[in-house]
Amino acid sequence: MKLSVSETSKLMGVSVRTLHYYDEIGLLKPSEKTEAGYRLYDGNALAVLQQILFYRELELPLKEIVHILSQPDHDQKKALTNHRALLLLKQQHIEDLLRLVDETLGGNENMSKGQFTFADYEEAREKYAAEANARWGHTEAYKESKRHEESRAETESIDMMNESNSIFEAFAKYMDRSPAEPEVQALVKRWQDFITRHHYCCTNEILAGLGEMYVADSRFTENIDRFGDGTAQFMSEAIRAYCAK
Structure with a gap:
C-alpha cells in the first residue's frame, strides 16, 4: 500500500512542507508520482524516512544525512x-x-x-x-x-515560526473568553509542548516563570502584543490558571 504525502505526514509526524523539501534536495524521493504529480510513499520510503528522523533527532545536518544514506560504504x-x-x-x-x-x-x-x-x-x-x-x-x-x-534547514525554521505565530494568534482570538476555559487551557498545553519540542523541557514550573516574564518584561509584552493588544496579559493569566491545577 502506498500513502499520499498528507497521509505520510500524519503517520510520521513531519510536515508536508518538510517532505516536499526532502524531495527537492534528494534526501527522500517518493516511491512514485501519479500522473497528476501527487507524491506516493511505500513501505521502503517510510523506512528511509524513519532513518532520517532518527538522524535528525541526533541533530545531524541534512547534508550529512544525505551523505550517509547515499553512500552504502559510509562508515x-x-x-x-x-x-x-x-x-x-x-x-x-x-x-x-x-x-x-x-x-x-x-x-x-x-x-x-x-x-x-x-x-x-x-x-x-x-x-x-x-x-x-x-x-x-x-x-x-x-x-x-x-x-x-x-546548517539547519531554512524550511524547519519557517515551520517553527509559523507554528508559534499560529499559537499567539489563537490566544489573541480567545481574549474575550475566560483564561480558565478548556479551549484556552488546551492552547496553553499546546504552547508548553511547542517549547519542549523546539527548545527545552518546559515543566509547569518553567512555564509559570515564562508566564510572569511575558508581562514583567516589556520586550516579551511588545512582541506578543503584536498579535493584539492585551494578548501577553491574557496569555500570562491563562498560564497561571494552567499551572495552578
Whole structure:
C-alpha cells in the first residue's frame, strides 16, 4: 500500500512542507508520482524516512544525512561516534547554561519579586557563549558543532515560526473568553509542548516563570502584543490558571 504525502505526514509526524523539501534536495524521493504529480510513499520510503528522523533527532545536518544514506560504504559507526562527541559537548553546554541561570536566580534579590528579565537570561547565555568559545573554540568538535547549528534547514525554521505565530494568534482570538476555559487551557498545553519540542523541557514550573516574564518584561509584552493588544496579559493569566491545577 502506498500513502499520499498528507497521509505520510500524519503517520510520521513531519510536515508536508518538510517532505516536499526532502524531495527537492534528494534526501527522500517518493516511491512514485501519479500522473497528476501527487507524491506516493511505500513501505521502503517510510523506512528511509524513519532513518532520517532518527538522524535528525541526533541533530545531524541534512547534508550529512544525505551523505550517509547515499553512500552504502559510509562508515556509519564512525559518523555516530563523532556525533556522540558533539552531543556530549552540547550536554556540557546545557549543564553550564543551567548552572549560570541557577547562579543568577540564586544571587539576584529581585527574584522573589518576579524581576528576572529577558536581559538577565541573555546576559547569562552570552557569558556562557564566551566561555564555551574560549574553552573549546580551537577544537574541531566545537567548530563542527557550530557548522551543524548554522546548517539547519531554512524550511524547519519557517515551520517553527509559523507554528508559534499560529499559537499567539489563537490566544489573541480567545481574549474575550475566560483564561480558565478548556479551549484556552488546551492552547496553553499546546504552547508548553511547542517549547519542549523546539527548545527545552518546559515543566509547569518553567512555564509559570515564562508566564510572569511575558508581562514583567516589556520586550516579551511588545512582541506578543503584536498579535493584539492585551494578548501577553491574557496569555500570562491563562498560564497561571494552567499551572495552578
